[in-house]
Amino acid sequence: MRIEQDLKLDFKDVLIRPKRSTLSSRSEVDISREYTFLHSGRKYRGVPIVAANMDVTGTFEMATALDKQMLATALHKHYDDDALVAHFSALPDNATRFYSMGIGAADMAKFRRVMERAGPAIKSVCIDVANGYTKAFVDFIHSLREAYPALTIMAGNVVTGEMTEELVLGGADIVKVGIGPGSVCTTRKMTGVGYPQLSAIIECADAAHGLGGLICADGGCTTPGDVAKAFGGGADFVMLGGMLAGHDECGGQLEEVDGVRKMRFYGMSSRIAMQKYAGGVAEYRASEGKEVLIDYRGPVENTLQDLLGGVRSACTYVGARKLKELSKRTTFIRVSQQLNEVFGKS
Ligand SMILES: NC(=O)C1=CN([C@@H]2O[C@H](COP(=O)(O)OP(=O)(O)OC[C@H]3O[C@@H](n4cnc5c(N)ncnc54)[C@H](OP(=O)(O)O)[C@@H]3O)[C@@H](O)[C@H]2O)C=CC1
Ligand SMILES: Nc1nc2c(ncn2[C@@H]2O[C@H](COP(=O)(O)O)[C@@H](O)[C@H]2O)c(=O)[nH]1
């Protein structure tokens, strides 16, 4: 047993220190980014925020709404072949869509079938497993890269520099970072495993960038300020679940509880998700996700305005004319309190 003494940070432990700036309006900030992916060689341009591949948020409807602002969507993996082929075949040119899958034989068989029918339209995939530290996962990335050299591969999740390097070297263009920070995640509670998300981002970004790779910070953002901190810490993409839940574009029905409109949101490893897609929880494991009822928030467009406005504003506070400059201009200061909650939490 060892104890690492370095302090690790979460979003709540820091604020971004303001810096002198020549920007006179938030409208002057460009929050899009351009990347050329290390392995696929493909070019990307967009606002590097990605809807999570959860069945509530990674929907076709969400993707279409996010396209308007050039955000990306990782579609959930439970759509059938025909639906995926139809969606990818009709994709607008500048839309960023990740086809998501796990690493099982059935996942791969389905991917091959869909690729055969929609091939050139599928440019990016998201290989998503709870535990990105297994040999089976690394081997899967290697063989996928070998079979599809021109595919942009996002893969995770991991939280440490050495595993980020292994995945970048093994064929991932984007390493997905985050174990246990999610809004409906119970991994830390059930297993005691995890890593404070801001430190994970800082350390994994450093490791990936050293090799020409990128990272996607996945999970734990609860406010636009957290998203700004993730970018400030070095994230190239930020993936959001909870912040995009509760909208018209989400999977799931509106429910009324005591006269208040609510929507259901749950982890992909929750009991309810396993019942829906796997016929229940396997006898040797526990669920690592929970289900919540959240307030209905209308069309996602309004939430996007808040989100993007917040990130633009963060950029002006540190004098970053482009999102690209935000991490270079970010100094985090450690804090013991960051919000005044005298009138409540919002
Ligand atoms: N970012 C995070 O912290 C987490 C995210 N999730 C999300 O939920 C989805 C479903 O997760 P889940 O059904 O738990 O698993 P996955 O879909 O990630 O399972 C992938 C494979 O890994 C094996 N495996 C070995 N050890 C583990 C482990 N500790 N946790 C999970 N799988 C393991 C599983 O086999 P076997 O089932 O036989 O063990 C399975 O074959 C994930 O794809 C992810 O999106 C879930 C948990 C954590
Ligand atoms: N441990 C678990 N993590 C999960 C589960 N379902 C999804 N996730 C992860 O959370 C993020 C989204 O985080 P949020 O804070 O933005 O809501 C998602 O992309 C997954 O990585 C789960 O059941 N258990």
Ligand SMILES: [K+]
């Ligand atoms: K995910």
